[in-house]
Amino acid sequence: xxxxxxxxxxxxxxxxxxxxxxxxxxxxxxxxxxxxxxxxxxxxxxxxxxxxxxxxxxxxxxxxxxxxxxxxxxxxxxxxxxxxxxxxxxxxxxxxxxxxxxxxxxxxxxxxxxxxxxxxxxxxxxxxxxxxxxxxxxxxxxxxxxxxxxxxxxxxxxxxxxxxxxxxxxxxxxxxxxxxxxx
Amino acid sequence: xxxxxxxxxxxxxxxxxxxxxxxxxxxxxxxxxxxxxxxxxxxxxxxxxxxxxxxxxxxxxxxxxxxxxxxxxxxxxxxxxxxxxxxxxxxxxxxxxxxxxxxxxxxxxxxxxxxxxxxxxxxxxxxxxxxxxxxxxxxxxxxxxxxxxxxxxxxxxxxxxxxxxxxxxxxxxxxxxxxxxxxxxxxxxxxxxxxxxxxxxxxxxxxxxxxxxxxxxxxxxxxxxxxxxxxxxxxxxxxxxxxxxxxxxxxxxxxxxxxxxxxxxxxxxxxxxxxxxxxxxxxxxxxxxxxxxxxxxxxxxxxxxxxxxxxxxxxxxxxxxxxxxxxxxxxxxxxxxxxxxxxxxxxxxxxxxxxxxxxxxxxxxxxxxxxxxxxxxxxxxxxxxxxxxxxxxxxxxxxxxxxxxxxxxxxxxxxxxxxxxxxxxxx
Ligand code: HEM
Ligand code: FES
Numbered sequence: 067x068x069x070x071x072x073x074x075x076x077x078x079x080x081x082x083x084x085x086x087x088x089x090x091x092x093x094x095x096x097x098x099x100x101x102x103x104x105x106x107x108x109x110x111x112x113x114x115x116x117x118x119x120x121x122x123x124x125x126x127x128x129x130x131x132x133x134x135x136x137x138x139x140x141x142x143x144x145x146x147x148x149x150x151x152x153x154x155x156x157x158x159x160x161x162x163x164x165x166x167x168x169x170x171x172x173x174x175x176x177x178x179x180x181x182x183x184x185x186x187x188x189x190x191x192x193x194x195x196x197x198x199x200x201x202x203x204x205x206x207x208x209x210x211x212x213x214x215x216x217x218x219x220x221x222x223x224x225x226x227x228x229x230x231x232x233x234x235x236x237x238x239x240x241x242x243x244x245x246x247x248x249x
Numbered sequence: 250x251x252x253x254x255x256x257x258x259x260x261x262x263x264x265x266x267x268x269x270x271x272x273x274x275x276x277x278x279x280x281x282x283x284x285x286x287x288x289x290x291x292x293x294x295x296x297x298x299x300x301x302x303x304x305x306x307x308x309x310x311x312x313x314x315x316x317x318x319x320x321x322x323x324x325x326x327x328x329x330x331x332x333x334x335x336x337x338x339x340x341x342x343x344x345x346x347x348x349x350x351x352x353x354x355x356x357x358x359x360x361x362x363x364x365x366x367x368x369x370x371x372x373x374x375x376x377x378x379x380x381x382x383x384x385x386x387x388x389x390x391x392x393x394x395x396x397x398x399x400x401x402x403x404x405x406x407x408x409x410x411x412x413x414x415x416x417x418x419x420x421x422x423x424x425x426x427x428x429x430x431x432x433x434x435x436x437x438x439x440x441x442x443x444x445x446x447x448x449x450x451x452x453x454x455x456x457x458x459x460x461x462x463x464x465x466x467x468x469x470x471x472x473x474x475x476x477x478x479x480x481x482x483x484x485x486x487x488x489x490x491x492x493x494x495x496x497x498x499x500x501x502x503x504x505x506x507x508x509x510x511x512x513x514x515x516x517x518x519x520x521x522x523x524x525x526x527x528x529x530x531x532x533x534x535x536x537x538x539x540x541x542x543x544x545x546x547x548x549x550x551x552x553x554x555x556x557x558x559x560x561x562x563x564x565x566x567x568x569x570x571x572x573x574x575x576x577x578x579x580x581x582x583x584x585x586x587x588x589x590x591x592x593x594x595x596x597x598x599x600x601x602x603x604x605x606x607x608x609x610x611x612x613x614x615x616x617x618x619x620x621x622x623x624x625x626x627x628x629x630x631x632x633x634x635x636x637x638x639x640x641x642x643x644x645x646x647x648x649x650x651x652x653x654x655x656x657x658x659x660x661x662x663x664x665x666x667x668x669x670x671x672x673x674x675x676x
C-alpha cells in the first residue's frame with residue numbers, strides 16, 4: 067500500500083476491473099447476508115411440533131339435531147353444527163338471495179346435515195355467537211358477531227354487517243358416517 | 250453551516266443540517282485517517298463488532314423460543330434443536346459465537362499488550378475495553394446458565410457462591426443473587442432478564458470505546474503517532490476492504506465450528522438436565538474462564554487474616570482489575586514491542602503464563618497442575634506489579650523510525666535511524 071497504488075489516472079481497464087470486483091464482492095456479500103437472514107426469519111414460522119397438530123378427528127355421534135359443538139383445530143375454533151331441516155331449507159332458500167360473497171349452500175356443506183366452519187368472523191377475527199341455543203343468532207338465524215355486528219345465515223354466509231366474506235371452511239372429510247377428520 | 254454544502258442530494262442535506270449523521274459517517278468511516286502500516290491484528294476490533302451483532306440477532310431469535318423456567322428451560326432448548334425451523338443453526342451460532350467472541354477479543358487485547366496500545370493517550374480507550382471484557386464475562390456466564398443443564402446449574406452455583414467469601418455480608422449477597430436459598434427458578438428468571446439486557450449495555454460501552462478510539466486514532470505496529478497525511482490512508486476504501494477480507498476469513502473459521510464441530514467448545518454434561526441433588530464429578534467452566542478459574546483455585550492457604558477462599562476470589566477479580574492500571578504500571582515510553590528488545594520476550598513469557606493458567610484451569614486441582622497453577626498465578630501478578638514498572642526503567646529501546654511513512658516507503662534509508670528513540674515519542 068504505497069503511494070503508487072490506485073492513482074486516480076489509472077487506465078480505463080483498471081477502473082473496469084475495480085468496478086467488477088466491487089460488484090462481485092458486493093453481490094457475494096448480499097447472498098451471504100440473505101442466507102444468514104433467512105434462517106433467522108424462518109425460525110419464526112410454525113415449528114415442527116406446531117405443524118404436527120394439524121389434524122383433529124371429531125366424533126359426531128353425541129351431537130343431536132339442532133346442536134353445535136366447538137372444537138380447536140390449529141389453535142382456532144371450528145364450529146360443527148348438525149342442522150335442523152328448517153335451517154337447511156332456510157339456507158337453500160338463501161342461495162338465490164343477493165349476497166356479498168355468493169356461494170351455494172351445497173358448496174359449503176359436504177352433507178346437508180353437517181355444517182363445518184372456522185368460527186372466526188371474517189371482519190376482524192372475533193368468535194360469532196350462535197353456537198349455544200341461548201345465543202343471539204342475528205337477523206338470518208345463523209350466527210351473529212357482537213364485535214361490530216356481522217350477521218351470518220344458517221349456512222355461515224355473510225348477509226349483513228362489515229365482514230367481507232362467509233365464514234371459511236376448513237379442509238375436512240368424512241372418515242365414516244359418524245366421524246370427520248379436520249385438516 | 251459550512252459543511253452543509255457538502256451534500257448535493259437535497260434530502261440528505263436537509264437531514265444532515267439538522268442531524269449530522271451523514272457528516273459524521275463521512276468523517277469517521279470514510280475520511281478517517283488510519284496509519285498506513287497497520288497489520289491484520291487491527292482487524293480484530295471490527296471482528297468483535299461483527300460477533301456482537303451476530304450474538305444479539307441470534308439471541309433475540311432464540312429468546313422467542315426459549316422458556317425461562319426450571320421445569321421447561323431444558324426442554325425448550327431441545328425443542329429449539331429439534332422442532333424450530335433452523336433452531337439448531339441459531340443455537341449453534343449463538344453457542345459458538347460466545348467462544349468466537351472471546352477468541353477475537355483476547356487476540357484484540359494481546360495485540361494491545363504487544364504494541365503498547367494502552368499507553369497515553371489511549372488509557373481510557375483501554376480501560377473501556379476492560380469494562381467491555383467484564384461485561385462480556387458476566388453476559389457469557391449468565392447465558393451459559395439458561396439451557397439449565399448440569400454444568401449450567403453447577404457453574405451458576407459455584408460462581409454465585411464466590412460472593413459468599415465477602416466478609417460479613419457475603420451470605421446475604423448470595424441469597425439476594427439467588428432470590429432463594431439455592432440456585433432456582435428465581436435465579437434462572439433474573440439471569441435471563443439480565444442476559445438479554447447486558448449486550449445492549451455492551452453496545453453502549455463499545456460505542457464509547459469507538460468514540461475514544463476516534464479521538465486518539467489507531468496505534469500501529471511501530472507505536473509512533475501519525476505526523477501527517479503521508480503517514481495515513483483514509484478508512485474507506487482501504488480499511489473497509491481490509492476488514493472485509495478479515496471478516497470473510499473469520500466467518501469461515503466460525504462456520505467451520507458451527508457446521509462441523511458444534512460441540513467442540515462445549516461440555517457433554519450440559520446435555521444432562523440440571524439436578525440440584527447431584528454434582529458432576531468434574532466441574533469446569535467454559536474455556537475462556539479457565540485461566541481465571543485456575544487463579545481462584547490456586548490459593549490453598551490463608552494469608553494472615555485473609556482466608557484462602559476470600560484470597561482466591563480477590564486474586565481472580567484482581568487479575569482482571571489490574572488491567573485498569575496497566576497504563577501506569579508500564580513505565581516504558583516506547584509503545585511497540587518491536588522496539589523493546591527485552592519486553593518482546595517478556596510479552597511471550599506472559600502469554601505462555603496465561604496459556605499455562607488456562608491448561609491448569611482445565612485439570613483437577615491437585616498434584617503438579619496445582620503447583621504449576623500457583624507458580625503461574627504468582628508470575629501473572631509479578632508481571633504487572635514488578636516486571637512492567639522495572640523493565641521500563643532499565644530497558645534500552647531500539648531506535649524508532651522518524652515517521653510511519655519512512656519504513657513503509659523505505660525512504661530515508663535509515664539515515665535518521667540512529668536518532669533518539671524514546672524522546673520522539675512525546676512529540
Ligand atoms: C466487544 C468487544 C470489543 C469491541 C467490539 C471492540 C472494538 C474495537 C474496534 C472496532 C477498534 C478499532 C479497530 C482495532 O484496532 O482493532 C478497537 C481498538 C482498541 N480496542 Fe477494542 N473492542 C472490544 C474489546 C476490547 C477489550 C476487551 C480491550 C482491552 C481490554 C480493548 C482495547 C482496545 C484498544 C487499546 C484499542 C486501540 C488499539 C490500537 O489502536 O492499537 N478492546 N476496539
Ligand atoms: S370482528 Fe366480527 S364484526 Fe368485526
